[in-house]
Amino acid sequence: MAIRIIREIGDEILTKKSKEVKEITPRLKELIEDMKETMYDEGGVGIAAPQVGVLKRIVVIDIADEEEEPDLHVFINPVITERSEEEENMKEACLSVPGKCGPVLRPKHVKVEALNEDMEPFEMEADGILARALCHETDHLEGILYTDRLNGPLEDMADEEEEELQRQERQGKKRGKIRKK
Numbered sequence: 001m002a003i004r005i006i007r008e009i010g011d012e013i014l015t016k017k018s019k020e021v022k023e024i025t026p027r028l029k030e031l032i033e034d035m036k037e038t039m040y041d042e043g044g045v046g047i048a049a050p051q052v053g054v055l056k057r058i059v060v061i062d063i064a065d066e067e068e069e070p071d072l073h074v075f076i077n078p079v080i081t082e083r084s085e086e087e088e089n090m091k092e093a094c095l096s097v098p099g100k101c102g103p104v105l106r107p108k109h110v111k112v113e114a115l116n117e118d119m120e121p122f123e124m125e126a127d128g129i130l131a132r133a134l135c136h137e138t139d140h141l142e143g144i145l146y147t148d149r150l151n152g153p154l155e156d157m158a159d160e161e162e163e164e165l166q167r168q169e170r171q172g173k174k175r176g177k178i179r180k181k
Ligand SMILES: [Zn+2]
Pocket: 093, 094, 095, 096, 136, 137, 140
């Protein structure tokens, strides 16, 4: 397994449509393992193959928090077959748009059909964050970024993250003082 380089906004590959997976090959299995590892390494809740430069219809999602048990799903050739009329406007971020976030209107509930890693079909219903992640990641397979769908301003990543960095810096300084003693 290996961590792959994330393609970022401005890279043409992110605007292209991905191709259906016809059969699972050792190479694609390796890709899927690498996508999982890259997603966890980057702290993302989802990743689509074009984000690592491969135009195949493969999506990996795990919306569980770090302290929770993993809840990993692989979707091959996913198709959203139902979208609730009820929508929700919530901030999204994307590994391919570093340091930014912005609100997108998405259905609260979706139904998805896909194949699993053994190319067996399955159907799943999803609400809330999982529904949002499925919409976000399947958009990637169409060459669409959430920044194409913004329903409000694109902002710099939440201040909490900056505060966390500053806190770590302060702690770093403290440790430095201790060492001086
Ligand atoms: Zn994304």
